[in-house]
Amino acid sequence: MTSTVTTPSSESAHGPHPADRTGDQVAADAAAVIGTADLSEAGLRRFLQGLPGVDRVGADGRAAQLGTRSIKTSAKAWALDLTISMIDLTTLEGADTDGKVRSLVAKARTPEPGDATCPRPAAVCVYGDMVTVAREAVGTSGIHVAAVATAFPSGRAGRDVRLADTRDAVAAGADEIDMVIDRGAFLSGRYRKVYDDIVAVREVCHEAERPAHLKVILETGELATYDNVRRASWLAMLAGADFIKTSTGKVSPAATLPVTVVMLEAVRDFLATTGVQVGVKPAGGIRTAKDAIKYLVAVNEVAGEAWLDPDYFRFGASSLLNDVLLQRQKLATGAYSGPDYVTID
Amino acid sequence: MPRFEYAPAPESRAVVDIASSYGLFIDGEFVESASGGSLKTINPATEESLADVAVADESDVDRAVRAARRAQEKVWGPMPGAERAKYLFRIARLLAERSREFAVLEVLDNGKPIREARDVDVPTAAAHFFYYAGWADKLDHAGFGPSPRPHGVAGQVIPWNFPLLMLAWKIAPALATGNTVVLKPAETTPLTALLFADLLRQAELPPGVVNIVTGAGATGAAVVAHPGVDKVAFTGSTAVGKRIAKEIAGTRKHATLELGGKAANIVFDDAPIDQAIEGIVNGIFFNQGQVCCAGSRLLVQESVAEEVVDRLKARLGTLRVGDPMDKNTDVGAINSAAQLARITDLTKAGEEEGAVRWTADCALPEQGFWFAPTVFTDVSAAHRIAREEIFGPVLSVLTFRTPAEAVAKANNTPYGLSAGIWTEKGSRILAMADKLRAGVVWANTFNRFDPTSPFGGYKESGYGREGGRHGLASYLIEGSTR
Numbered sequence: 134m135t136s137t138v139t140t141p142s143s144e145s146a147h148g149p150h151p152a153d154r155t156g157d158q159v160a161a162d163a164a165a166v167i168g169t170a171d172l173s174e175a176g177l178r179r180f181l182q183g184l185p186g187v188d189r190v191g192a193d194g195r196a197a198q199l200g201t202r203s204i205k206t207s208a209k210a211w212a213l214d215l216t217i218s219m220i221d222l223t224t225l226e227g228a229d230t231d232g233k234v235r236s237l238v239a240k241a242r243t244p245e246p247g248d249a250t251c252p253r254p255a256a257v258c259v260y261g262d263m264v265t266v267a268r269e270a271v272g273t274s275g276i277h278v279a280a281v282a283t284a285f286p287s288g289r290a291g292r293d294v295r296l297a298d299t300r301d302a303v304a305a306g307a308d309e310i311d312m313v314i315d316r317g318a319f320l321s322g323r324y325r326k327v328y329d330d331i332v333a334v335r336e337v338c339h340e341a342e343r344p345a346h347l348k349v350i351l352e353t354g355e356l357a358t359y360d361n362v363r364r365a366s367w368l369a370m371l372a373g374a375d376f377i378k379t380s381t382g383k384v385s386p387a388a389t390l391p392v393t394v395v396m397l398e399a400v401r402d403f404l405a406t407t408g409v410q411v412g413v414k415p416a417g418g419i420r421t422a423k424d425a426i427k428y429l430v431a432v433n434e435v436a437g438e439a440w441l442d443p444d445y446f447r448f449g450a451s452s453l454l455n456d457v458l459l460q461r462q463k464l465a466t467g468a469y470s471g472p473d474y475v476t477i478d
Numbered sequence: 479m480p481r482f483e484y485a486p487a488p489e490s491r492a493v494v495d496i497a498s499s500y501g502l503f504i505d506g507e508f509v510e511s512a513s514g515g516s517l518k519t520i521n522p523a524t525e526e527s528l529a530d531v532a533v534a535d536e537s538d539v540d541r542a543v544r545a546a547r548r549a550q551e552k553v554w555g556p557m558p559g560a561e562r563a564k565y566l567f568r569i570a571r572l573l574a575e576r577s578r579e580f581a582v583l584e585v586l587d588n589g590k591p592i593r594e595a596r597d598v599d600v601p602t603a604a605a606h607f608f609y610y611a612g613w614a615d616k617l618d619h620a621g622f623g624p625s626p627r628p629h630g631v632a633g634q635v636i637p638w639n640f641p642l643l644m645l646a647w648k649i650a651p652a653l654a655t656g657n658t659v660v661l662k663p664a665e666t667t668p669l670t671a672l673l674f675a676d677l678l679r680q681a682e683l684p685p686g687v688v689n690i691v692t693g694a695g696a697t698g699a700a701v702v703a704h705p706g707v708d709k710v711a712f713t714g715s716t717a718v719g720k721r722i723a724k725e726i727a728g729t730r731k732h733a734t735l736e737l738g739g740k741a742a743n744i745v746f747d748d749a750p751i752d753q754a755i756e757g758i759v760n761g762i763f764f765n766q767g768q769v770c771c772a773g774s775r776l777l778v779q780e781s782v783a784e785e786v787v788d789r790l791k792a793r794l795g796t797l798r799v800g801d802p803m804d805k806n807t808d809v810g811a812i813n814s815a816a817q818l819a820r821i822t823d824l825t826k827a828g829e830e831e832g833a834v835r836w837t838a839d840c841a842l843p844e845q846g847f848w849f850a851p852t853v854f855t856d857v858s859a860a861h862r863i864a865r866e867e868i869f870g871p872v873l874s875v876l877t878f879r880t881p882a883e884a885v886a887k888a889n890n891t892p893y894g895l896s897a898g899i900w901t902e903k904g905s906r907i908l909a910m911a912d913k914l915r916a917g918v919v920w921a922n923t924f925n926r927f928d929p930t931s932p933f934g935g936y937k938e939s940g941y942g943r944e945g946g947r948h949g950l951a952s953y954l955i956e957g958s959t960r
Contacts, residue, residue, distance in 0.1 A: 186902040188922045191753030201593065203487035203805040212482070398752050433482040434796045441482060 268306035331372035387417025416449025506685025522589035549686030559615035566611035589811030609929035623957030628656035638664035734942025739895030742888035743773030771896035821870030894936025
């Protein structure tokens, strides 16, 4: 099987990226977009509520249509390898142990034992207290360590606690931080509060010697409307998110294709407006290679080819990898194997 | 930069057998035409010849009408509605069962993408039979008086843009109401109608209830002119519709005419913009724009015109034009060389009259009839491309400043088949819909077809309605209370 997808290395993953902006540049970009220098609550509200609406029926229809693309043979092989390279292999259980995390990292390092052409996932994603273990286990493999922080998954804690949570994770060696927004503040219209939270977490991420990338989780299942998804996407991008992410995986519905389409439209428009390219990460509920390929089609046709890159698109998933590996084996051998032909972590 | 190159995903044509020649379907049998004349039907995507199809002359049409009359008086008319419904349900089920066969054949004969034939044409055709089957035993209670009666023999002439779907629109309500049918499909797309005849035999529909006569304009004229035809139903161009109206004026024949259109798709500055772009694309590039209700005039509020056009062009860059049998194709072939010539002519006129032409950058196949998606900006209401029906993948963009101006411009056309409104403001949708003189007004969507919804035109777009309860009225004489 040929593969044009390369495993992300520590050199390439920190290429040109929104993370390279300073806090002042982020604020200046935001001010330019909303057209007021002080980024007041009223200014943010005017801007966010002035964004074009999202018609749910139309958005669902578009997502369904994208899902009917027929991806076969060589295109499928390419898409499967790209999918693997975009996975944030995740374990977020209360019962996580050092052993479980080491086992997850081992799976990330060697997804397909005996097949060196198989790419590696982009990152492992763990709770903050597991970062040290994960960091040590990934070693120099180039696999990133992502940590959920800010009182994940509810985010219901004071700002000091959430910042301390983030600081711990960064200090322990996380190079990507997945934060949750304050959905209560967002839903009650306190946009400035959400904005300030994100800016503060971003600052903590940048205190590190090598700045950690910031993924902002919108928890779209709780935002309920697509209009809110679009507004929250813009709010997170204005505050300096490197990635916008659908969900924690702890709330249903988690990632859906239509919500991801709406977010892809937002990052596409944000690039056109500011010149800054923000990534998108659907998380939770994407379990099959078939689903993953539908997301890649949406990335390709909605945001564009520039997002077909682990630096700009990720899957937050735990069980997706094995299904992709089974599909990959099927393409290589012509026959379906079974669950015992892929490793469990 | 990585590229996501979708590998070709061609649908297999092995699911359908195409005979080298076809006769006429009269009185439950395939028969030779009296004259022995025939025409060739070709695949517009490759120009490959598919089959020879018989051409019916006046004597063939007469045979068909007589068969239909016999069947109507002896079998179909007296049959209880509940029994007729069983046949219609059976036809609907068979259409669903054989959907792949019909979809593939439609693509080969028409040039439309398999994605549309598979996901829209065939399922919607089956849905029409299901829907009208449900009405067949309820006609006494449908609001047409007690015991409304069928006309008798319906002569039906359908176009080439949705060959199977238009057949379903015509035949399903006619049969549900107790009429029998002589149907003439378009000369460039007769094959799915002939496959449908095969399906009718499978459904054991009594002979003569549906007769299919193939041929070109002369055959259609013979159907319309035949004195034994009680009701004429025509879908096609306004020019032919006018000729039909003249032909039957003064006779006792009833008629429904579903003719051309030049629909306004109106985008306000508060529209859900990404969905509006999809709606514009679906409005004019669905079926290569060969849709009578296509949203061929985009009326966009000046304040967002530039943004809408920019986004539209970017979106058109992702449309995949090419082999209609590929499941990933969005835009297929133009139905015929003649139609391609007409589209080419009108776009030339657009350029000459000063509109700015933009064409999507896509490689077109060497063989076959192809036209790349095209957008004209700086179009004024005086341009031919803003007035005449192009019936191809060509969009004219006009602007407006106020809702009143939008209404005035939208209604400033001899046609009135459909219109679209894009806005987040519900009250504006209702206010606009009230003022637009069009048979169908879509709000925040476009080109949606449903058997329960009546469809038809104002002004030169024709008269009468198809679909829904209203569609029954066209095939019934109201019952008298005396």
